[in-house]
Amino acid sequence: MADRLKRYRSKRDPLRTAEPVPAEGPQPAGGDDTFVIQEHHARSLHWDLRLERDGVLVSWAIPKGLPPDPGTNHLAVRTEDHPMEYAAFEGEIPAGEYGGGTMTIWDRGSYETEKWSDREVKVVLRGSRVSGRYVLFRTRDRNWMIHRMDPPDDGWERPPASLAPMTPVTRARAPREPEAYAWEFAWGGLRALAHVQGGRLTLRSATGADITQEHRWLRPMAGTFGSRSVILDGEIVPLAGTPVYVAFDVPHDDGRSLLTEPYTTRRAVLADMAIAGPRWQTAPAWPGEAVAVRRAAREQRLPGVVGKRLDSPYLPGEESVYWIYLPS
Structure with a gap:
């Protein structure tokens, strides 16, 4: 079976970063139902969405975060698979290292898969800050888009694009x-x-x-x-x-x-x-x-x-x- 974490390891030196870098070998099996969203203050601020799948965290970098309502799609860039241990990682990635900057857990919880293919992933997220149905769909190469499929929570209101001052x-x-x-x-x-x-x-x-x-x-x-x-x-x-x-x-x-x-x-x-x-x-x-x-x-x-x-x-x-x- 192919080593799903080969690319991940090639980008990280365990002597220079506190990120988990597991040894080669079988990865822990889970229920394919864990997700984590990490806020990453790197060269530019973005959020990393990670979904457990076949023993790894399938990952996307989302520059503007998850869209709050169905009216907006956000770019999601597919990145390398991460080890399951990364679901608990918070800390400082040293400057000069891949992804250098501060990583914090923004939300985590469980999710349910509605569809999973090479071009489309439909999930229901159940976290403390995010709950809802989302679809990720591939557009070109590593570029995907993420779309919220259900309406936002009651009381949420889209901010106006422009507002004249009082x-x-x-x-x-x-x-x-x-x-x-x-x-x-x-x-x-x-x-x-x-x-x-x-x-x-x-x-x-x-x-x-x-x-x-x-x-x-x-x-x-x-x-x-x-x-x-x-x-x-x-x-x-x-x-x-x-x-x-x-x-x-x-x-x-x-x-x-x-x-x-x-x-x-x-x-x-x-x-x-x-x-x-x-x-x-x-x-x-x-x-x-x-x-x-x-x-x-x-x-x-x-x-x-x-x-x-x-x-x-x-x-x-x-x-x-x-x-x-x-x-x-």
Whole structure:
């Protein structure tokens, strides 16, 4: 019988990597019902889907992760079979080695085979994060596509491809109840909505234009979200001469629209994301501190401040009295 792991071994040196490298010989027999999905931060972020079959893990690299609904197919690149021990592997593959980078288990569980051929694989996955029917079909050479066959979980909503930002009205004075607002700096930068999906970034201007290429320095931010799909509202601001993306709202999070949620809920979600990197950060906000924040904006020579009602929804494309701009 052919050695299914010959190619796998040829790519790895057990003295240089912690990955399991079993000796030649018969492989353990199982029930052909184990799957694992590993998040792989290598040269580019991707996810590895592995299905137990005849004593090995048949594997595909999926650059954008599993598609969340039947409306989108994702590329899946067939890679070498992996040993069964790999289903439990997490760790750091040394730089310079094949697949160098961080490997973590994103999900694992059992699966049921509906069809298995050289060109088409239909399975039902039952994991803690992924449950559903998927089909992998071969298109050319090692390139396959993966398609979700059943509808997504109840409540899941596809993020909009484009979203016009909400804007404030301009006032000379603070509202009568400044404590009902959270106060943020008006940065005076370029308004931009960051669409993150499958570890990839699409950056859109306030008019909906794709400005990703002009600001490709921001692309690494998308990888920090892993498989989480989000839309961020923010500004590109020159800080100490370097452009930085400052996020101050989140209209959509991982299949859930937050447009009708109050500002306080959206800010809590944003805080939970812990957006902090060399060129991206979360904008600070101070509930009720209109006078102090406006004074600080003047001292820092910022154009002004924005007060956002704590109970305000996010109204795409609208100039709303829920948000008030006060010049410095």
